[in-house]
Amino acid sequence: MSSVRRSLSRGAVSEHSLHGGDPSVLRRLNSAATLRALRDGGESTLTELARQVGLSRPTTEGVLGELTERGLVAEAPPRPGAGLGRPARRYRFRAEAGYALGIEIDAHRVRLLLTDLAGEAAGGHRADLAVDGSPAERLAAVRAAVKTCLADARVDRPSLWAVAAGTPGVIAPDGTVAFCTVVPGWEGVNLARELGRSFSCPVLVENDANLAALAERWRGAAREADDVVCVHAGLHTGMGALIGGRLHRGRWGAAGEIGMLPELGLRDTTAALITGTEVGPEAAGAVLAGIAEAGPALDDAERLLDAAGWGGAEARTVVERLAARMARGIAAMALALDPEMIVVGGPLIRAGDLLVAELRRQVRPLCLSPVRIEASELGDESVGLGAVRLALDRIDEDLFRVDRSAGDR
Secondary structure, eight states: OOHHHHHHHHOOOOTTTTTTSOHHHHHHHHHHHHHHHHHHHOOEEHHHHHHHHTOOHHHHHHHHHHHHHTTSEEEEOOOTTOOSSOOOOEEEEOGGGOEEEEEEEOSSEEEEEEEETTSOEEEEEEEEOOTTOOHHHHHHHHHHHHHHHHHHHTOOGGGEEEEEEEESSEEOTTSBEEEOSSSTTOTTOBHHHHHHTTOSSOEEEEEHHHHHHHHHHHHSTTTTOSSEEEEEESSSEEEEEEETTEEOOOSSSOTTOGGGSGGGSOSSHHHHHHHSSOOOHHHHHHHHHHHHHHSSTTHHHHHHHHHHHTTOHHHHHHHHHHHHHHHHHHHHHHHHHOOSEEEEESTTOOTTOHHHHHHHHHHGGGOSSOOEEEEOSSGGGHHHHHHHHHHHHHHHHHHTOSSOOTTOO
């Protein structure tokens, strides 16, 4: 880590610590440290803030003036009951200065989550997608959903500072869907470029299971864990991994795609659950086509899980068989990475249901070290939340960079 990055991670830099260096770099370091203190620590007085970041009051006051001009800091209203006399002026981070948009695109639906710069929800929208629609039709429906979401939240498009989208499949570094068996016609679409036509801010694209892993560490079951495997159980079962608290994508974005090996039991998860048997590609396709014709995806699977949860003997047997099938792939990932926690989520999982309990029972004996297996706490919001987290991380890179030019935020 460079000396500049080390200084920024610790806080502001002493006014004399960069003796002989570029004063503009010092100002940007101090500005970034002050902004981070306000964003993470809440409202502060000038004196409190100067003490926290290790700067003199005049320097802190100058930094606050600059951040106020940039629209990132504002004076907070006086607190009620502050006592006699003029209360000390308090400052706050302006989370409403910009917004992050997270998008989940799967075979059947698009889900959107809009937040402010502090990650607080500011809006959302869901819309059904035609399963057999072309990529162009799917993208048009996504753009229409974005327009509706922003209009309902009364947020104009230029207020978006970053957008991130999650979708099934292997996502290449340039945002192209390099491989996908879940969304028809999706393979080969440069999703980052296509979505980027609608926005003036950065647009990021990531695999849905990877984003679910980010979400679980941010606001889900893995908040205290650094080494995590996230199992995303849906039409197929995908997996994302965090190592040392950071998303592990691999060289080409294919990390965690061990479900490509049929013998590991992670493909055609929903079809296997509905039929109660092992299925080949043709049979799985027929089952999923039937789901598409009957209504929203996974409805039959969710009804089966409901029956199993209420003690239906036949359904319980099917779920136990499915858990045994999935256990091979989940254990293989656990043996490869030795995580401290496995979080099981996705459309087929609800907190505490039978499938998670069965996976606990059947995966642990296959592992060489103790591993916690927990149900997701986020329901069907995990991919959208992970997309927001990815967008916010991109925004943070811009907010706290020290090589910012005069024209940047």
